[in-house]
Amino acid sequence: MKSASPSQFAGYLWVCAGTLLLVTVAFMFYVWTEKRIDHANELRYASHNLVEELRQSSDDLSRMARTYVATGDAQYRKHHQEIVDIREGRAPRPDNYQNVYWDLVQANGHRPRGNGVAVPLMQLLREAHLEPEELALLAAAKNESDKLASVDIAAMDLRDAGDATRATAMLHDTAYHRAKADIMRPIGEVNDDVDRRTRQQLEHAALAANMARITFMLSALLLVLQVWRAKRQLDKERNEAMARAQRVGRLYSALSQCNQAIVRSHDETELFERICRDVVNYGGMQMAWIGLIDREHGRISVAASFGGGVEYLDELEVSLDVNTPAGRGPIGLSYRSGEPHWCQDYQHAPETAHWHAHGARYGWASSAAIPLRRDGEIIGFFAPYSSAVNAFDEEVRELLLEMTLDIEFALKNFDREAVRQQADQRVHYLAHYDVLTGLPNRSQLHERARLLLEQARSSRTPLALMMLDLDHFKDINDSLGHTVGDALLSELALRLTSCLRDGDMVARLGGDEFIFVMRNLNSGEASDIARKLLDLTGQSYTVGAHDLRVSASIGIAMYPDDGVDVETLLQRADAAMYQVKRAGRHDFRFFTAAMQQRAARHLQLVNALRFALERGQMHVVYQPQVSLKTGRIIGAEALLRWATPELGAVSPAEFIPAAEESGLIIPIGEWVLRQAVRQARLWLDAGLPPLVMAVNLSAIQFRTADLPSHVAQVLYEEGLPPEYLELELTEGVAVQDPPGAIATMNQLHDRGIRMSIDDFGTGFSSLSHLKKFKVYKLKIDQSFVRDISTDTEDKAIVSAIINMARSLGLTTIAEGVETVEQLEFLREQHCDEIQGYHISKPLPPADFERLLG
Numbered sequence: 020m021k022s023a024s025p026s027q028f029a030g031y032l033w034v035c036a037g038t039l040l041l042v043t044v045a046f047m048f049y050v051w052t053e054k055r056i057d058h059a060n061e062l063r064y065a066s067h068n069l070v071e072e073l074r075q076s077s078d079d080l081s082r083m084a085r086t087y088v089a090t091g092d093a094q095y096r097k098h099h100q101e102i103v104d105i106r107e108g109r110a111p112r113p114d115n116y117q118n119v120y121w122d123l124v125q126a127n128g129h130r131p132r133g134n135g136v137a138v139p140l141m142q143l144l145r146e147a148h149l150e151p152e153e154l155a156l157l158a159a160a161k162n163e164s165d166k167l168a169s170v171d172i173a174a175m176d177l178r179d180a181g182d183a184t185r186a187t188a189m190l191h192d193t194a195y196h197r198a199k200a201d202i203m204r205p206i207g208e209v210n211d212d213v214d215r216r217t218r219q220q221l222e223h224a225a226l227a228a229n230m231a232r233i234t235f236m237l238s239a240l241l242l243v244l245q246v247w248r249a250k251r252q253l254d255k256e257r258n259e260a261m262a263r264a265q266r267v268g269r270l271y272s273a274l275s276q277c278n279q280a281i282v283r284s285h286d287e288t289e290l291f292e293r294i295c296r297d298v299v300n301y302g303g304m305q306m307a308w309i310g311l312i313d314r315e316h317g318r319i320s321v322a323a324s325f326g327g328g329v330e331y332l333d334e335l336e337v338s339l340d341v342n343t344p345a346g347r348g349p350i351g352l353s354y355r356s357g358e359p360h361w362c363q364d365y366q367h368a369p370e371t372a373h374w375h376a377h378g379a380r381y382g383w384a385s386s387a388a389i390p391l392r393r394d395g396e397i398i399g400f401f402a403p404y405s406s407a408v409n410a411f412d413e414e415v416r417e418l419l420l421e422m423t424l425d426i427e428f429a430l431k432n433f434d435r436e437a438v439r440q441q442a443d444q445r446v447h448y449l450a451h452y453d454v455l456t457g458l459p460n461r462s463q464l465h466e467r468a469r470l471l472l473e474q475a476r477s478s479r480t481p482l483a484l485m486m487l488d489l490d491h492f493k494d495i496n497d498s499l500g501h502t503v504g505d506a507l508l509s510e511l512a513l514r515l516t517s518c519l520r521d522g523d524m525v526a527r528l529g530g531d532e533f534i535f536v537m538r539n540l541n542s543g544e545a546s547d548i549a550r551k552l553l554d555l556t557g558q559s560y561t562v563g564a565h566d567l568r569v570s571a572s573i574g575i576a577m578y579p580d581d582g583v584d585v586e587t588l589l590q591r592a593d594a595a596m597y598q599v600k601r602a603g604r605h606d607f608r609f610f611t612a613a614m615q616q617r618a619a620r621h622l623q624l625v626n627a628l629r630f631a632l633e634r635g636q637m638h639v640v641y642q643p644q645v646s647l648k649t650g651r652i653i654g655a656e657a658l659l660r661w662a663t664p665e666l667g668a669v670s671p672a673e674f675i676p677a678a679e680e681s682g683l684i685i686p687i688g689e690w691v692l693r694q695a696v697r698q699a700r701l702w703l704d705a706g707l708p709p710l711v712m713a714v715n716l717s718a719i720q721f722r723t724a725d726l727p728s729h730v731a732q733v734l735y736e737e738g739l740p741p742e743y744l745e746l747e748l749t750e751g752v753a754v755q756d757p758p759g760a761i762a763t764m765n766q767l768h769d770r771g772i773r774m775s776i777d778d779f780g781t782g783f784s785s786l787s788h789l790k791k792f793k794v795y796k797l798k799i800d801q802s803f804v805r806d807i808s809t810d811t812e813d814k815a816i817v818s819a820i821i822n823m824a825r826s827l828g829l830t831t832i833a834e835g836v837e838t839v840e841q842l843e844f845l846r847e848q849h850c851d852e853i854q855g856y857h858i859s860k861p862l863p864p865a866d867f868e869r870l871l872g
């Protein structure tokens with residue numbers, strides 16, 4: 020799949036050019052060697068001509084001399100002289116001088132014209148590239164010839180002198196012949212030598228020419244080969260360019276498919292699958308997979324795959340651990356470098372060695388590992404495989420990287436979408452569920468309860484709606500903190516859920532209030548379940564270091580008897596639950612019509628109480644407290660009275676609990692305290708006998724953080740010494756948080772304020788606690804006093820309380836004393852003080868003053 024780069028074809032062209040140069044050089048060498056042969060032949064020819072000219076000139080001189088001697092014709096002597104002159108370079112050489120000078124003369128009857136250059140023959144011979152030995156032989160021959168020419172001249176002179184016979188003899192005698200032979204022999208030797216030398220040169224030149232020819236032919240062949248290769252390469256490159264163009268086109272369509280996949284995918288898994296499919300179908304890859312990092316196990320798990328040979332992944336072992344072979348592959352390398360890894364030759368690359376055998380089965384020839392990032396962190400890898408080596412050229416890499424960027428972009432979008440969906444789900448959850456317990460909240464309760472009611476209606480079956488509220492749960496929150504309270508509620512929610520049957524529901528309305536909606540349940544079964552719930556709630560809770568116990572109050576409303584809609588049933592279960600609370604808590608009750616009235620009354624009271632003080636509807640009355648020892652009034656209990664035009668006079672026994680439950684007891688109680696303290700000061704100022712003013716303090720008031728300082732402040736502002744004030748506390752103040760109650764009592768005591776325990780005997784005070792309380796008086800509840808004249812048990816209780824108080828050094832006062840009998844019994848038992856109608860009903864201040872006076 021790899022395309023040859025253009026430079027490779029250019030390389031081939033360069034090789035062709037080089038080969039062409041070689042061909043040219045070989046050819047030139049060949050031409051040169053051929054020329055060398057010609058040159059050698061030429062030299063040989065020239066040498067032969069010159070040597071021949073020496074021989075011929077010598078012969079011509081002899082012939083001229085002999086002819087002259089024979090004929091006496093002067094021209095021959097002239098010729099003789101001309102030949103000598105030409106040979107010595109004294110006369111110009113004839114234009115077309117042939118060696119046979121005489122023949123020239125004879126041919127046209129004219130003497131040869133001397134148009135050539137006058138050069139001595141010996142000089143020409145010296146320039147004829149002859150060997151020195153050859154030149155020496157020719158010089159010797161020339162010398163002999165010159166000598167013989169002198170003999171010729173002497174013979175011709177003799178002829179001129181008339182002695183033709185002797186002249187002829189001189190030119191034909193043995194000496195002449197011998198001299199001639201001495202000329203011819205070296206010339207022959209030189210000729211032979213030149214021939215031999217030339218032959219040698221020719222042989223060398225021929226050898227070189229052959230070599231040059233072979234070189235030329237071979238290089239020409241090579242050139243043809245190179246041209247063929249270049250042509251083939253060019254075709255290959257052209258084909259590859261076309262294939263690349265097609266592949267790039269495919270990859271672009273893969274990229275476009277990838278973008279479509281991003282748009283169309285709804286989640287990560289779908290996207291990954293589409294990407295793998297597109298890169299195979301459109302991107303020309305054989306197989307592709309996406310693996311995600313499994314950080315827990317330090318390996319890669321396949322998230323999506325597509326293509327031929329995906330079975331490869333079944334047994335694939337890839338890790339990120341550099342210490343294992345499976346962690347040193349392309350993915351491991353990419354993970355550690357943070358860069359894509361391109362393995363262009365899968366079967367031979369060292370990094371894929373671990374998978375060579377496995378990959379060979381599927382024909383992988385190249386592979387890539389491209390990191391996928393989310394928020395900058397590598398979360399996985401995109402791994403395309405190809406059956407061609409070098410599949411990942413620049414374009415493919417760029418496109419794959421672009422695809423990867425697109426995938427990362429999509430992941431970011433999915434994350435945003437997921438965050439948005441999570442936020443939506445969270446909003447939905449918060450709208451329908453209670454965060455602390457995971458139970459349905461009020462809105463979900465309404466929705467589901469409506470459905471359950473629908474079902475009950477259509478199946479004509481009963482349905483119970485129960486409201487469970489923890490007793491004094493606020494005390495746990497206040498004393499141990501909300502974390503402990505929350506933990507307890509969570510645990511409680513689990514317990515309550517365990518009681519549910521399929522299709523029933525429990526919801527938390529907030530605080531410590533839980534609602535159950537239970538289908539197909541008659542009142543008997545509802546009672547059983549309520550008991551079970553009370554039992555479950557009452558079991559101990561271990562929260563951190565605390566071992567806690569709580570109780571609950573449950574109100575039950577039944578469909579269809581008590582109501583047919585959620586609102587009504589809720590309201591009625593609430594009324595029933597309220598009644599349980601009023602009746603002492605830790606119980607369950609079914610709704611009754613009377614309850615409804617009471618609940619309505621309660622609501623009416625609370626609403627009216629809000630405006631009672633500002634509308635001046637309240638006042639305080641005072642009931643005297645008498646010492647049994649002296650019979651004198653030693654104190655007064657301040658008792659609140661409330662009357663409205665609509666409700667008339669309302670009993671404190673009715674409105675005080677309503678004020679406590681609504682929290683209104685705080686401002687009202689403060690008002691009473693101030694009124695009572697102010698009244699005590701007025702009586703002191705009026706010079707009446709000093710008495711202790713007893714003021715009822717609700718448990719809720721007692722638990723306000725700044726109570727001691729507030730009381731001290733009121734005393735200070737009203738100018739009453741603290742010893743004239745007595746706070747009547749109920750036993751309940753210490754039940755929830757004994758250490759806290761003791762601390763408050765200590766602070767009050769430190770400020771000189773007295774405290775008594777009201778209604779003693781009705782609560783759960785333990786003696787051990789009582790010892791720690793800084794109270795000075797116990798007030799025996801009137802329920803015991805009422806029947807002491809007739810009921811022996813009450814007698815015993817009252818007697819026990821008085822004795823116990825005495826042993827603790829506490830004063831006792833009996834309330835609700837209405838008869839002499841009661842008074843007598845109390846006196847017998849050494850009760851210290853009494854209070855009751857027998858002495859006086861609670862009185863307005865003026866009446867009280869009269870009583871004192």
Ligand SMILES: Nc1nc2c(ncn2[C@@H]2O[C@@H]3COP(=O)(O)O[C@H]4[C@@H](O)[C@H](n5cnc6c(=O)[nH]c(N)nc65)O[C@@H]4COP(=O)(O)O[C@H]3[C@H]2O)c(=O)[nH]1
Pocket residue numbers: 642657658659660670671672675688691715716717777778801834835836837854855856857861
């Ligand atoms: N049958 C009968 N009753 C007698 C007799 N002598 C006194 N009483 C009544 O007994 C109650 C005594 O007050 P308590 O036990 O503190 O019980 C009080 C007290 O707990 C609460 N209360 C009244 N005023 C206040 C107040 O200002 N603050 C607080 N926190 N509670 C108050 O309301 C309760 C009821 O108060 P009252 O209706 O005023 O009722 C008073 C009083 O009128 C008697 O011989 N026979």
